[in-house]
Amino acid sequence: MTLETKKSVFVELGNFLSQFSETGSIQKSSVLHNDIFFDDFEKLIHLSQSHNGWYTPEQVYFSIQSWVEALTEENLEKWLSKYKEEFTQADKKEKTVALILAGNIPLVGFHDFLSVIITGNKALIKTSSNDQHLLPFLAKYLISVDENLKDKIIFVEGKLENFDAVIATGNNNTARYFEYYFKDKPSIIRKNRNSAAILTGKETNEELENLGEDIFRYFGLGCRNVSKLFVPKGYSFDAFFQAMFKYQDVIHYEKYANNYDYNKAVFLMSNFKLLDNGFLTIKEDASYASPISSVFYEYYQNLEELEKRLENDSEQIQCIVSSNLTPNSIKFGETQKPQLWDYADNVDTITFLLTTK
Missing domain, CATH: 3.40.309.10 (Aldehyde Dehydrogenase; Chain A, domain 2)
Known part of the structure; x- marks a missing residue:
């Protein structure tokens, strides 16, 4: 898959998500595969609270709308344009990247998932027990848009094996375990912040x-x-x-x-x-x-x-x-609306994925 193809697939996902709103979800005839996915996703949104008591429909809808705003052709182009040289020079060998995801808020691991797929790598995903349904559903939608992604997205429940790099998110205690366990692999290990x-x-x-x-x-x-x-x-x-x-x-x-x-x-x-x-x-x-x-x-x-x-x-x-009191400060009310280029812990995930051997 070319980079342009992968971007178009995620833009289509953004179009699909744009149909779902707390004020009322409305099908759009231009969106692919609504006959298969629309009703089931609406049901999943309202079932999410039974899977995780903090995932109220209001919070899930907010997360979805945040990704609707992010997954546009313009934003994806702006985000990835700074890496043109890295994409050209990147090792053409596909890497399998293990993702150990958090579950504190809905779809909190989606950016890591997006980053792995958009850089042409394979995602080996271990979801949090607190968020086991939303990302797998969206992955199925992506595969329905382009079947070439079928072998690029793997969800695992047991031990992670046969991977080349890892991105793991946890608390300070689990981070120490991750650092030891993955000491021989290129990694991004995220702690409490x-x-x-x-x-x-x-x-x-x-x-x-x-x-x-x-x-x-x-x-x-x-x-x-x-x-x-x-x-x-x-x-x-x-x-x-x-x-x-x-x-x-x-x-x-x-x-x-x-x-x-x-x-x-x-x-x-x-x-x-x-x-x-x-x-x-x-x-x-x-x-x-x-x-x-x-x-x-x-x-x-x-x-x-x-x-x-x-x-x-x-x-x-x-x-x-703050009100611009420090460099790179965020406006009031904007913390939960990060842009694609606002990396967790200020660690550039795309550079890591493109330069890791």
Whole structure:
């Protein structure tokens, strides 16, 4: 398959996904194989919560729409155009790349899957037990569009064998295991990361409401979710809590409410000082990783010192949200809408796949 052919297949997948929306899914006559896949995918979206309690239809639809926006001919061309030389010089021998995927948010491993296939390699995929259905379904759709992909996509349940490289995602503990187990293979091993926001006290209500999207989307389970706030000395959280009120309905979701009650109780029993609005607690803490339903905060003296701190902690941080206060910061409300060229952990997956022997 040529690169252009592979791109066109993923564009067709984007067209298929574009039919599915929380406000109402509508079939388009121009989309291939709807007679086979449309109804079953709509059913799968609504069954996903039975497979993983955090995968509500709202969250699955959001993930799907994010990929609809990404999988356009224009975006794929923009993403891959910088690698023209690497594609030309790349080893023509097909590699089998083992993918060990996370399952914290819907389709979290799709970018790695896309990267392996688009670079002309074979994907040997071990899905997370928390997300075993969405990607295999989309893989079937891709194969229906081009049968040449049939031998390029393999899902495994047991031990991974006969592969040339590996991309594995897990927590800090499993990452140490991965690093040892795959020490003889070229690899990308991803660990725990969290995202932070820098506030000045001058943010508009709209910006703070958008920050709520960064905090509450996927119930805060993603590495791109903001779990830590940096605020100036004397910062008042009144405007912050007023903006967060937009997301109050999250407490009506039982799994989130259980986490809120539990984590709040743990904090209070430990005599920690909390600010609480009935569905979100915020606590002064130096850590980046806050539990579900909680956000940590820390005061800063000046932005220059804070920037140095963030540089030193870069291996713990996935992304930073601010009003252009730091290089490469992300706008409020945009953390869960990464572009194809926004690589996890800032590791260029395409370069890795094209240059690994």
